[in-house]
Amino acid sequence: MTDWAAPQQLSLRDVVLLLPFAQLLPLARQAFGRIGGWQPRIETTQTLAAALGPAASLQAMQLAFDVAADRLNAARLIRSQGASMAWARSDPRHFDRAVAALTQTAHDLAQAAFSVAPSDRDAYWAAARELLSPATGPGSQQRWLARVALEWAAQSSAPATDRLFDERPAAWVALQAGGPDPLVQSLMHAAPLDAPCLIVDADAAPSMQVVASEPPRLARCGGFEHEAQCAAAQVLLHLERGEVPIALIGQDRQLVRRVRALLERQRVPLADETGWALSTTRAAAQVMALLRAAPARAGTDALFDWLKTLPGWPGRDDAALRLQQLERLCRRRALSRIEALDRLDLDADLASYWAAVRAELERLRAARPGVAAWLNRLREALQGCGAWPLLEGDEAGRAVLSALRLHAVADADAAWREAADASPMALDGFTAWVDEVLERSSFMPAGPGTAQVFVTPLARAMLRPFGAVVCPGSDDRHLGASAATHPLLSDAEQLALGLAARVERLQRETLAFQHALALNRVTFLRRHVDANGEPLADSSLLQRLALDLSAQGRALADWADPRVHVDLEAAPVAWPLPVAGGQLPGRVSASAVQALRDCPYRFFSRHVLGLREDDELEAEIEKRDYGTWLHEVLHRFHLTREAPGTVQAERERLHELARVVQAAMGLADDEFLPFAAAFDGVAVRYVAWLHARDAAGARWQDGERDCRSRPEALQGVELQGVIDRIDRVEHGSAVQLIDYKTVKADKLKRQVREPLEDTQLAFYAALLSAETESPLQACYLALDDDERVVEVPHVEVRHSAEVMVRELGGEFARLRAGAPLPALGEEPTCEHCEARGLCRRDHWPDGQGA
Numbered sequence: 001m002t003d004w005a006a007p008q009q010l011s012l013r014d015v016v017l018l019l020p021f022a023q024l025l026p027l028a029r030q031a032f033g034r035i036g037g038w039q040p041r042i043e044t045t046q047t048l049a050a051a052l053g054p055a056a057s058l059q060a061m062q063l064a065f066d067v068a069a070d071r072l073n074a075a076r077l078i079r080s081q082g083a084s085m086a087w088a089r090s091d092p093r094h095f096d097r098a099v100a101a102l103t104q105t106a107h108d109l110a111q112a113a114f115s116v117a118p119s120d121r122d123a124y125w126a127a128a129r130e131l132l133s134p135a136t137g138p139g140s141q142q143r144w145l146a147r148v149a150l151e152w153a154a155q156s157s158a159p160a161t162d163r164l165f166d167e168r169p170a171a172w173v174a175l176q177a178g179g180p181d182p183l184v185q186s187l188m189h190a191a192p193l194d195a196p197c198l199i200v201d202a203d204a205a206p207s208m209q210v211v212a213s214e215p216p217r218l219a220r221c222g223g224f225e226h227e228a229q230c231a232a233a234q235v236l237l238h239l240e241r242g243e244v245p246i247a248l249i250g251q252d253r254q255l256v257r258r259v260r261a262l263l264e265r266q267r268v269p270l271a272d273e274t275g276w277a278l279s280t281t282r283a284a285a286q287v288m289a290l291l292r293a294a295p296a297r298a299g300t301d302a303l304f305d306w307l308k309t310l311p312g313w314p315g316r317d318d319a320a321l322r323l324q325q326l327e328r329l330c331r332r333r334a335l336s337r338i339e340a341l342d343r344l345d346l347d348a349d350l351a352s353y354w355a356a357v358r359a360e361l362e363r364l365r366a367a368r369p370g371v372a373a374w375l376n377r378l379r380e381a382l383q384g385c386g387a388w389p390l391l392e393g394d395e396a397g398r399a400v401l402s403a404l405r406l407h408a409v410a411d412a413d414a415a416w417r418e419a420a421d422a423s424p425m426a427l428d429g430f431t432a433w434v435d436e437v438l439e440r441s442s443f444m445p446a447g448p449g450t451a452q453v454f455v456t457p458l459a460r461a462m463l464r465p466f467g468a469v470v471c472p473g474s475d476d477r478h479l480g481a482s483a484a485t486h487p488l489l490s491d492a493e494q495l496a497l498g499l500a501a502r503v504e505r506l507q508r509e510t511l512a513f514q515h516a517l518a519l520n521r522v523t524f525l526r527r528h529v530d531a532n533g534e535p536l537a538d539s540s541l542l543q544r545l546a547l548d549l550s551a552q553g554r555a556l557a558d559w560a561d562p563r564v565h566v567d568l569e570a571a572p573v574a575w576p577l578p579v580a581g582g583q584l585p586g587r588v589s590a591s592a593v594q595a596l597r598d599c600p601y602r603f604f605s606r607h608v609l610g611l612r613e614d615d616e617l618e619a620e621i622e623k624r625d626y627g628t629w630l631h632e633v634l635h636r637f638h639l640t641r642e643a644p645g646t647v648q649a650e651r652e653r654l655h656e657l658a659r660v661v662q663a664a665m666g667l668a669d670d671e672f673l674p675f676a677a678a679f680d681g682v683a684v685r686y687v688a689w690l691h692a693r694d695a696a697g698a699r700w701q702d703g704e705r706d707c708r709s710r711p712e713a714l715q716g717v718e719l720q721g722v723i724d725r726i727d728r729v730e731h732g733s734a735v736q737l738i739d740y741k742t743v744k745a746d747k748l749k750r751q752v753r754e755p756l757e758d759t760q761l762a763f764y765a766a767l768l769s770a771e772t773e774s775p776l777q778a779c780y781l782a783l784d785d786d787e788r789v790v791e792v793p794h795v796e797v798r799h800s801a802e803v804m805v806r807e808l809g810g811e812f813a814r815l816r817a818g819a820p821l822p823a824l825g826e827e828p829t830c831e832h833c834e835a836r837g838l839c840r841r842d843h844w845p846d847g848q849g850a
Contacts, residue, residue: 002035004173012037012038016169017175018172018184020044023460023464025043025044028042045187049159049163056160060414060419062155062157063107071099071433071437072420072423075099077102077152078102105149105487108499113154117186120186127496128150131493131496168192171198172187172191176199177462178508179507179508203514218559219234219526219561220525220527220528221526221527224258225258228259233561235453235470239453243467243468245453246452246467247466247468247470247519248260248456249458250457251472252478253274255472269448270448271448272455273454273455273457277443278438279435283394283396284396286390287382290385294427294431296339300338310386312386313357316356318349326341326350326354335666336625363380364378364381368426369424370420371420382406399443403437458513461512468523469516469519471516471524473526474525475536475537477536479513479542480509480513483502517545524539526538573840573843579815579821580816585608586717588717588718589721593804595607596811598824599825599826601824601835602833605839625667626675626742627740629675635725637650641653647688647691650687654679658676658679682783698727698729699732700725700727705726706721707721711766714808715813723768724740725738736776736779737776742783748782749792751792755796755797758794759804761780761800762778762804763801763804766805777793777797779794823839
């Protein structure tokens with residue numbers, strides 16, 4: 001540059017040097033400082049424009065290049081067309097995609113127009129309107145959205161970079177790297193004839209030339225974790241050798257996040273120049289957890305997900321204890337909906353805690369206020385629950401507050417307030433909007449001043465003096481892959497409008513790749529398969545490099561794994577043989593006896609150690625909820641059935657009770673609909689079966705009876721269980737116990753084929769044997785059979801009960817004497833056993849077990 005300026009009789013202090021990106025600014029200034037003398041003004045187009053003055057204030061509905069405001073205005077633009085009002089209601093997902101496409105296209109068109117000199121911009125808009133003329137038939141909706149985006153972009157206020165065209169330096173000099181910059185080209189084209197201009201083209205030659213003395217290395221790894229470990233190990237090796245600074249290329253962001261976590265374990269300071277999606281930060285998760293817990297019909301799991309993000313509760317020292325109590329209560333009673341908590345009779349302290357929590361949630365339960373009103377409510381809720389100080393004290397938290405404009409909604413600019421006030425939406429719409437804003441916003445954490453590892457995009461590694469480059473994700477899906485298509489414009493239209501089409505984006509990535517080859521110690525890594533098992537290949541750019549090296553008689557270097565391999569001696573886990581001794585439970589249920597028969601170790605973990613797996617708090621209604629509901633419906637029906645009625649009357653009575661029990665259990669209509677529909681058939685079949693039993697002389701006697709018994713053979717151990725139903729049959733001469741089942745009859749028939757293998761009915765018979773000398777019968781009642789209600793009897797159930805009690809007494813005597821309770825390790829018992837990790841079933845030596 002100095003050699004060019006001297007013949008032109010230019011003083012460098014009057015020259016403006018434009019660089020392609022900001023990371024090169026300190027390097028260029030240091031280089032000129034080493035030369036000495038006057039320096040040119042070294043800037044990028046954006047830093048120079050910012051130094052010349054603030055941007056113009058926005059007017060209502062103008063593009064702000066801010067996802068928070070622009071998506072609101074995009075939705076308003078679409079809704080302003082009468083035909084689109086129904087679209088937003090009938091197909092909200094499609095409408096949201098249209099809003100995103102409209103916003104992206106308006107941004108792209110405005111940025112392309114801003115690269116044109118202000119004097120040529122009217123001609124640009126006229127040509128764009130002609131190109132995007134109205135269309136009919138297929139694609140007409142996309143064309144309409146593109147034209148709306150065009151007119152919206154055309155109303156944008158003048159960008160700050162327009163001031164560059166009024167500057168009159170002695171000369172313009174631009175460094176070109178990674179392809180030409182349209183704005184710089186327009187700026188030099190518009191320069192006065194007497195103002196010299198120079199473009200220094202630093203882009204690599206078209207062929208894949210390896211300038212460095214040592215060729216790049218390529219590591220092919222087995223999978224995601226293997227690739228992350230190899231990349232982290234390569235970075236650590238460069239640090240150990242003093243080959244710094246190191247560029248860690250953020251080609252595959254998910255993979256690089258894992259590499260970063262591995263390096264942070266080794267306390268390696270990193271500077272991240274790529275930024276994260278703000279939605280991935282803990283602060284954003286805290287805000288979203290509050291919004292997801294706010295609806296009255298939200299699940300209790302969402303409630304506890306939110307409360308556990310808080311360190312406590314303002315003004316309450318017992319918040320942790322009350323939270324634990326509330327969660328334990330919900331799990332014990334299987335409460336999956338927040339609204340069910342209002343029906344509980346809580347003690348005073350827990351009720352006070354829940355009232356404070358509910359008050360903050362109710363701030364976010366409104367009809368359809370505007371976004372500005374929603375943000376005020378959200379700010380108040382964050383302050384009320386104590387999250388606000390946490391967000392303000394955290395770097396990412398402050399970025400969340402700023403992205404959502406939560407600091408002071410009323411003090412925002414007029415254009416934003418107008419958009420926010422004019423965008424009413426329900427809570428779910430506001431939650432989706434907040435989620436989208438956080439997803440589209442970027443968080444750039446401040447790196448340590450001593451960082452020697454820089455996470456950077458490939459395009460920002462150009463011309464920087466890196467001592468080594470590590471590029472994970474060099475596969476055909478992340479490096480050199482075909483870019484995604486534009487949502488509204490074809491490639492030809494993008495080229496005509498000055499947008500970066502797919503071909504141009506690929507060319508720019510190729511240039512950045514070529515620049516990387518000029519650096520020393522470059523390592524590319526890629527995995528053989530993706531997380532979903534789909535195979536991956538070398539990047540097309542790597543394949544081109546391999547071909548060019550082959551033509552030069554060279555090849556990619558073999559990569560040596562720097563990880564330290566440690567040989568460990570096998571130490572298999574022994575088969576557990578615990579002893580209960582005097583710790584046997586004093587009371588057992590049918591499920592406990594079944595656990596002892598299935599696997600003694602399961603009985604040991606559940607009923608000797610007293611371990612329990614927390615019940616899930618899923619809001620989705622499961623078959624278990626249906627079974628509980630059906631049992632309660634039938635129990636209430638028989639409690640109020642004094643005498644047989646007509647078939648129609650009893651069906652109606654069942655349906656009436658069904659609705660009452662559903663409301664009492666807090667089961668939502670929409671989610672319970674499949675089960676309610678199935679109950680129509682159950683009611684028909686059940687009433688038909690019941691009337692047939694009435695005719696045979698059977699009468700309902702009791703239901704949901706809690707029975708207890710202490711057989712002598714068990715030496716003090718009590719049997720306890722709840723029997724679904726007890727009938728008098730054979731005109732009162734016999735007792736029949738019935739267990740309702742919502743499974744097919746065939747499965748139950750297989751269960752009782754060997755009577756001594758059926759535990760449940762034999763156990764209940766043992767309970768009733770202590771209460772009655774009458775002949776005893778037992779059956780399962782299959783309610784969900786397609787054609788009719790099916791009785792599946794357990795023959796000679798009193799004999800089965802006597803054998804079970806006798807054998808159980810002998811087993812308990814053995815256990816008291818010190819017999820072990822081994823883990824049998826048999827399927828299907830082990831398949832869904834919660835104690836599998838405790839017995840270490842998957843770590844036993846081969847051949848060990850039952």
